[in-house]
Amino acid sequence: MWLLRETSSGKMAFASEGRATSCLPHRELPGRPPRDGNGRLPYRASVGKGGRRTGYGVYVYPNSFFRYEGEWRGGKKHGRGKLLFKDGSYYEGDFVDGEITGEGCRHWALTGNTYTGQFVLGEPQGHGIMKYQAGGHYEGELFRGLREGHGCLVDADGQVYWGSFHDNKRHGQGQMVFRNGDKYNGNWVRDQRQGHGMLRLADGSTYEGQWHSGVFSGQGSMAHCSGVIYRGIWINGHPMAQATRIAILGPEVMDTAQGSSLVLTVQLQQDNGEVATSEDGRELEISAGVRYVQLPAYSEVSFFRVDDGLGQTPIQTPFGFQCISYPLSSPASEGPEPRAALESASTDSLLPDGDPGGPPALRQGGEQLSSSERNPKIITEHPS
Numbered sequence: 001m002w003l004l005r006e007t008s009s010g011k012m013a014f015a016s017e018g019r020a021t022s023c024l025p026h027r028e029l030p031g032r033p034p035r036d037g038n039g040r041l042p043y044r045a046s047v048g049k050g051g052r053r054t055g056y057g058v059y060v061y062p063n064s065f066f067r068y069e070g071e072w073r074g075g076k077k078h079g080r081g082k083l084l085f086k087d088g089s090y091y092e093g094d095f096v097d098g099e100i101t102g103e104g105c106r107h108w109a110l111t112g113n114t115y116t117g118q119f120v121l122g123e124p125q126g127h128g129i130m131k132y133q134a135g136g137h138y139e140g141e142l143f144r145g146l147r148e149g150h151g152c153l154v155d156a157d158g159q160v161y162w163g164s165f166h167d168n169k170r171h172g173q174g175q176m177v178f179r180n181g182d183k184y185n186g187n188w189v190r191d192q193r194q195g196h197g198m199l200r201l202a203d204g205s206t207y208e209g210q211w212h213s214g215v216f217s218g219q220g221s222m223a224h225c226s227g228v229i230y231r232g233i234w235i236n237g238h239p240m241a242q243a244t245r246i247a248i249l250g251p252e253v254m255d256t257a258q259g260s261s262l263v264l265t266v267q268l269q270q271d272n273g274e275v276a277t278s279e280d281g282r283e284l285e286i287s288a289g290v291r292y293v294q295l296p297a298y299s300e301v302s303f304f305r306v307d308d309g310l311g312q313t314p315i316q317t318p319f320g321f322q323c324i325s326y327p328l329s330s331p332a333s334e335g336p337e338p339r340a341a342l343e344s345a346s347t348d349s350l351l352p353d354g355d356p357g358g359p360p361a362l363r364q365g366g367e368q369l370s371s372s373e374r375n376p377k378i379i380t381e382h383p384s
Helices: none
Strands: 002-006 012-016 053-060 066-073 076-085 090-096 099-107 114-120 123-131 137-143 146-154 160-166 169-177 183-189 192-200 206-212 215-223 229-235 245-249 253-255 263-269 288-291 322-326 366-370 379-381
Touching: 090 114
Parallel strands: 002 053, 253 379, 288 379
Antiparallel strands: 002 012, 053 066, 066 076, 076 090, 090 099, 099 114, 114 123, 123 137, 137 146, 146 160, 160 169, 169 183, 183 192, 192 206, 206 215, 215 229, 245 263, 263 366, 288 322
16 A cells, blocks of 8 residues: 655655554445555545645654554544554544544553543543453543543452442442452442442341441441341441440349249440440340259158159359259240250350451340340259
8 A cells, every 4th residue: 555654855755555454343444445456555645735635545653653544634634544653552443633533442552451432632531441451341431531420340350330430430329249249339439438338248247327448437237147236336347335245134043943934134235344235136045954963872852853864964054063954935936945055144246357348346235035035044943
């Protein structure tokens, strides 16, 4: 084909040149003359009045870094064309009065990124798709080459964000699905979860409330998959008034008769002994037992007898004696509750420690239980 070069005198000269390849699906540019059987252009680029380039032609700039092949009008690049850079970058698409404006494809050799969509004065602007060499892509609105407005971003790890962007960052209302299955829907400020939002974790736990710099901060509510619920103030991803222990109010050992009911008062307390009123949903397991007494062989006391045929092993208590498991019946089911090993009345956190953006450590509030409910441990001693 023929190249149009600008000489030192400012006049045009023609020279033979090979044709560059295109990244877009091939189509003949409008007004481009047909090729002969050898693939050569059977014409030379035309020059209009006053030496202005018109029609189709190839122009190599004096510094040789740029090379243009395409349509001209009035001495300016106008219509469809391709601008190549010496480093391997290129633009192919629409030109208007010498400027890259309209629909086109831009490839950056340095980063390996490729953008296809709308351009204004050489910048990606409007709607388009940016494919990143490192993986992932963005589809949506851009302004002066940056993500701006509404769009969808998929990163190299497959995490997906739909929502608003500002200055190339997630900003405004948006939702995101993380690679571990967590889902967030709420406010963003410069790529950080901030403001009001809801997080649904992959394990079924949920948090709804205030965020700051990507962590729970301010008023919020966490419903953990274990059933524990915390409503209150959060600081740097952790509850401000979390419970650290479960306390059973009243005597440690209670005397009762078979078939009689009993009432226990249970509190969730903080380290300072105050009731943790911001939590609920904890489930306690009640275990009862009868004190195991080994009578002398000569004793005539026979008010209570353990049937050795049951094969029960006495349970060691923290009070210096053993007991035999005593079934508790529930008025709802009128059947015995499942037996459980004797445990301390204190408890550790039910929620695991973790990432400040993930489920934080929790504990919980005060409530009253009856024998039909599940959860403190008691020892029942039969009167002698």
